Amino acid sequence: MGALLTDLYELTMAAGFVAEGKHRATATFELFARRLPANRKFLVAAGLQQALEYLQAVRFTAEEIAYLRGLAQFAQAPEEFFTYLQQFRFTGDVFAVAEGTPMFPGEPLLTVRAPLVEAQIIETYLLSMVGFQTMIASKAARVVEAAKGRSVVEFGTRRAHSPQAGTLAARAAYIGGCTGTSNAEAGLLYGIPVYGTAAHSWVQSFSDEREAFRALQKLMGESTVHLIDTYDTLEGARRAAAVGMPMWGVRIDSGDLGGLASEVRKILDAAGLPEAKIMVSGDLTEQRVRALAEEAAPVDAMGVGTDLATSADAPNLSVVYKLAEIEDEGGKRYTFKKSAEKATLPGAKQVFRKKGGDVIGCSWECAGCGEVGPVEALLRPVMIRGQVVGALPAAAEAKQRAQRAIAALPEAVRSLDASDEVYPVSISEELRALDARVKA
Amino acid sequence: MGALLTDLYELTMAAGFVAEGKHRATATFELFARRLPANRKFLVAAGLQQALEYLQAVRFTAEEIAYLRGLAQFAQAPEEFFTYLQQFRFTGDVFAVAEGTPMFPGEPLLTVRAPLVEAQIIETYLLSMVGFQTMIASKAARVVEAAKGRSVVEFGTRRAHSPQAGTLAARAAYIGGCTGTSNAEAGLLYGIPVYGTAAHSWVQSFSDEREAFRALQKLMGESTVHLIDTYDTLEGARRAAAVGMPMWGVRIDSGDLGGLASEVRKILDAAGLPEAKIMVSGDLTEQRVRALAEEAAPVDAMGVGTDLATSADAPNLSVVYKLAEIEDEGGKRYTFKKSAEKATLPGAKQVFRKKGGDVIGCSWECAGCGEVGPVEALLRPVMIRGQVVGALPAAAEAKQRAQRAIAALPEAVRSLDASDEVYPVSISEELRALDARVKA
Numbered sequence: 001m002g003a004l005l006t007d008l009y010e011l012t013m014a015a016g017f018v019a020e021g022k023h024r025a026t027a028t029f030e031l032f033a034r035r036l037p038a039n040r041k042f043l044v045a046a047g048l049q050q051a052l053e054y055l056q057a058v059r060f061t062a063e064e065i066a067y068l069r070g071l072a073q074f075a076q077a078p079e080e081f082f083t084y085l086q087q088f089r090f091t092g093d094v095f096a097v098a099e100g101t102p103m104f105p106g107e108p109l110l111t112v113r114a115p116l117v118e119a120q121i122i123e124t125y126l127l128s129m130v131g132f133q134t135m136i137a138s139k140a141a142r143v144v145e146a147a148k149g150r151s152v153v154e155f156g157t158r159r160a161h162s163p164q165a166g167t168l169a170a171r172a173a174y175i176g177g178c179t180g181t182s183n184a185e186a187g188l189l190y191g192i193p194v195y196g197t198a199a200h201s202w203v204q205s206f207s208d209e210r211e212a213f214r215a216l217q218k219l220m221g222e223s224t225v226h227l228i229d230t231y232d233t234l235e236g237a238r239r240a241a242a243v244g245m246p247m248w249g250v251r252i253d254s255g256d257l258g259g260l261a262s263e264v265r266k267i268l269d270a271a272g273l274p275e276a277k278i279m280v281s282g283d284l285t286e287q288r289v290r291a292l293a294e295e296a297a298p299v300d301a302m303g304v305g306t307d308l309a310t311s312a313d314a315p316n317l318s319v320v321y322k323l324a325e326i327e328d329e330g331g332k333r334y335t336f337k338k339s340a341e342k343a344t345l346p347g348a349k350q351v352f353r354k355k356g357g358d359v360i361g362c363s364w365e366c367a368g369c370g371e372v373g374p375v376e377a378l379l380r381p382v383m384i385r386g387q388v389v390g391a392l393p394a395a396a397e398a399k400q401r402a403q404r405a406i407a408a409l410p411e412a413v414r415s416l417d418a419s420d421e422v423y424p425v426s427i428s429e430e431l432r433a434l435d436a437r438v439k440a
Numbered sequence: 441m442g443a444l445l446t447d448l449y450e451l452t453m454a455a456g457f458v459a460e461g462k463h464r465a466t467a468t469f470e471l472f473a474r475r476l477p478a479n480r481k482f483l484v485a486a487g488l489q490q491a492l493e494y495l496q497a498v499r500f501t502a503e504e505i506a507y508l509r510g511l512a513q514f515a516q517a518p519e520e521f522f523t524y525l526q527q528f529r530f531t532g533d534v535f536a537v538a539e540g541t542p543m544f545p546g547e548p549l550l551t552v553r554a555p556l557v558e559a560q561i562i563e564t565y566l567l568s569m570v571g572f573q574t575m576i577a578s579k580a581a582r583v584v585e586a587a588k589g590r591s592v593v594e595f596g597t598r599r600a601h602s603p604q605a606g607t608l609a610a611r612a613a614y615i616g617g618c619t620g621t622s623n624a625e626a627g628l629l630y631g632i633p634v635y636g637t638a639a640h641s642w643v644q645s646f647s648d649e650r651e652a653f654r655a656l657q658k659l660m661g662e663s664t665v666h667l668i669d670t671y672d673t674l675e676g677a678r679r680a681a682a683v684g685m686p687m688w689g690v691r692i693d694s695g696d697l698g699g700l701a702s703e704v705r706k707i708l709d710a711a712g713l714p715e716a717k718i719m720v721s722g723d724l725t726e727q728r729v730r731a732l733a734e735e736a737a738p739v740d741a742m743g744v745g746t747d748l749a750t751s752a753d754a755p756n757l758s759v760v761y762k763l764a765e766i767e768d769e770g771g772k773r774y775t776f777k778k779s780a781e782k783a784t785l786p787g788a789k790q791v792f793r794k795k796g797g798d799v800i801g802c803s804w805e806c807a808g809c810g811e812v813g814p815v816e817a818l819l820r821p822v823m824i825r826g827q828v829v830g831a832l833p834a835a836a837e838a839k840q841r842a843q844r845a846i847a848a849l850p851e852a853v854r855s856l857d858a859s860d861e862v863y864p865v866s867i868s869e870e871l872r873a874l875d876a877r878v879k880a
Binding site: 002004005006007008009010011012013015016017019020022025027029063064067068071072073075076077116120123124125127128129131132155157158159160161162163164165166167168169182183184185187188194195196197198199200201202204205207215216218219220221223230231232254282306310311312315316317319321322323326333335336337338342 | 442444445446447448449450451452453455456457459460462465467469503504507508511512513515516517556560563564565567568569571572595597598599600601602603604605606607608609622623624625627628634635636637638639640641642644645647655656658659660661663670671672694722746750751752755756757759761762763766773775776777778782
């Protein structure tokens with residue numbers, strides 16, 4: 001599975017490491033975000049499960065190896081390299097923070113300790129998988145906060161960056177706090193609640209809107225959500241009300257959603273249907289969700305698609321995967337980069353979380369352990385020698401973790417409003433000393 | 441394959457259509473972009489090949505059907521529905537514009553004519569696949585235009601919205617004009633040129649940068665690209681120059697790329713290596729590419745990642761899939777939506793391209809055929825009764841088509857500068873008359 005889904009330079013380097021006899025050196029790489037995206041004050045870690053599934057399954061097929069043999073870049077590669085690819089497995093260790101954990105820039109979400117070539121080849125896939133899901137979970141946390149207790153359902157697969165991205169976005173959005181998704185595959189694969197009833201084409205395929213509503217209710221009973229804006233929203237509401245209970249309620253997908261929801265609420269109440277609910281959708285963004293919640297629009301649920309599944313206001317996350325140390329027969333070296341704006345700290349790290357802030361320290365210390373109050377070391381072993389350690393938590397558990405942890409963040413960090421206040425993350429004295437020693 | 445990768449409402453509607461005996465009605469849906477994204481004046485169609493591969497392979501597995509049976513939404517679904525899913529195949533017709541064709545809002549990229557339920561179930565996947573690749577090909581066309589003849593290599597898989605999105609982005613970016621990609625899987629799957637040599641970790645894994653450069657050159661010969669900014673870019677350039685030819689050249693991945701490129705050029709020339717080339721990369725955006733090209737920085741190639749593979753300045757495309765007509769024993773009905781800002785025109789359409797602009801007309805007319813000059817009908821049959829018609833053009837052919845067609849666009853449409861000038865797209869008299877008649 002998918003070993004060729006990587007940047008070519010991982011493979012040319014692999015050939016070089018084999019040629020140089022360096023491929024058995026043990027490398028430690030750390031995956032972290034350099035910066036917070038625009039409009040974010042924290043990240044929500046996600047994507048670990050799919051990263052580990054990949055690490056367990058990753059292989060090169062004979063066709064893939066033949067393809068590489070034919071490329072100019074491998075013309076001088078030693079035969080041993082191609083043999084190596086045939087036998088390639090991921091045999092390393094992985095330490096990671098639990099999915100649903102709020103994280104901050106510079107803090108490793110995941111640490112890989114593996115033979116150098118293995119650790120390189122997996123880089124591209126891990127960055128993309130963990131980076132994408134973390135970005136979406138982080139966006140979802142904001143949209144859910146903006147909705148002030150109203151249900152948010154992820155609706156974005158059709159505008160996601162490929163169908164597979166849609167399924168993964170549904171998972172990450174759920175971890176970030178959404179109630180569920182419209183994506184049926186995500187429902188099956190990840191045990192996420194799924195939602196959906198009918199589109200405009202349902203209404204259009206009947207010559208009469210009332211007939212479309214009656215037919216839907218006959219099929220779906222109390223799960224029924226009538227889509228009422230195909231022709232005229234208020235007339236649609238009256239026609240849906242005329243069908244009567246049982247139904248979940250109605251959905252408005254266009255127009256002035258807040259104003260229409262108020263009018264529709266009156267129509268439903270006047271028809272004696274106060275228990276019929278209102279869902280709104282249609283190019284909803286975090287900002288529009290917030291505005292609807294702040295104007296106290298009578299809306300019970302919101303379907304948010306494009307803005308959520310593409311993290312539209314911040315559509316990428318500056319995740320990187322950097323070599324922290326390398327060890328071979330000659331001993332261990334702590335590695336770092338000095339490149340402008342891309343400098344890194346040397347050595348394998350741990351993230352210590354305690355009341356009042358985080359400390360990034362060396363993996364072997366216990367930063368802050370002597371202080372008052374509990375300290376949690378966030379990076380824990382999840383894979384040893386290529387085997388997953390214990391059962392991975394389900395998406396639902398990651399969601400619960402995120403909800404508890406986000407609620408415990410300082411108000412200014414949790415708030416949607418821009419502020420200069422940042423969550424305190426410091427570097428331990430031991431890590432500072434190592435950095436000074438190594439760079440000297 | 442992947443039939444469950446759809447929005448749940450497609451499936452609840454499917455159950456309803458089966459229950460109502462409507463599933464054998466023939467529906468025509470059209471896939472088009474409602475609007476141009478920010479900063480775009482045209483789109484480049486892409487994604488057709490993967491859409492057709494999906495349509496040929498789409499099936500429900502027994503596990504997927506069992507999952508649906510267990511959902512509350514299908515509690516009253518007729519048994520016939522589940523039997524239908526077991527036998528589900530796509531048996532319809534598809535008309536599409538060739539990949540690489542410049543397109544404008546409202547113009548169908550793809551038309552599906554199929555039994556109603558089939559046409560619904562495939563909606564979500566088609567929108568996501570065609571919408572995403574079209575978005576990226578359109579972005580790539582701008583980045584390539586900005587580079588003013590310099591090579592642009594797509595580098596974005598690690599920041600793409602999932603690994604699979606990265607592979608598809610590589611394909612679409614190539615169609616939009618890129619020279620190639622760093623994604624090795626895209627190279628194998630789509631026949632795209634692949635590029636890559638070494639990352640910072642290559643240099644870091646040696647205790648001496650010079651040793652790293654010598655080892656790389658020994659392996660890669662004239663394909664060698666030395667990454668020179670791990671510690672000090674100019675010192676790195678001197679060390680690379682000291683290794684001498686053969687090499688392709690050097691890459692600078694951080695700092696003031698234009699200024700450094702000028703200094704590095706001097707170092708290479710002074711060392712008697714005028715044929716050694718310079719590549720730059722590192723958070724390059726369309727704007728930075730343009731600035732480098734405009735300041736005539738001595739740069740031969742640019743690696744563009746995140747900005748390109750996520751279309752960062754416009755990370756989604758307003759693609760929709762709308763019912764245009766439906767036909768059953770009772771005859772044909774032309775369908776439309778009146779929803780605010782989401783109104784559609786009725787009836788199956790054709791896009792006629794001629795010098796001076798496009799005409800969107802009815803599928804059965806030949807708009808503009810009587811006028812002087814050639815007229816091309818862009819939508820052509822690509823699948824008949826579920827079978828692909830003829831060979832699909834390779835990505836390389838789609839790229840060539842795009843390059844020719846973009847070069848033929850009016851200067852103001854091709855230009856990167858904002859302008860009020862829009863490419864002329866009109867509605868034929870026959871389509872206007874149909875719209876008036878149907879909506880009356």
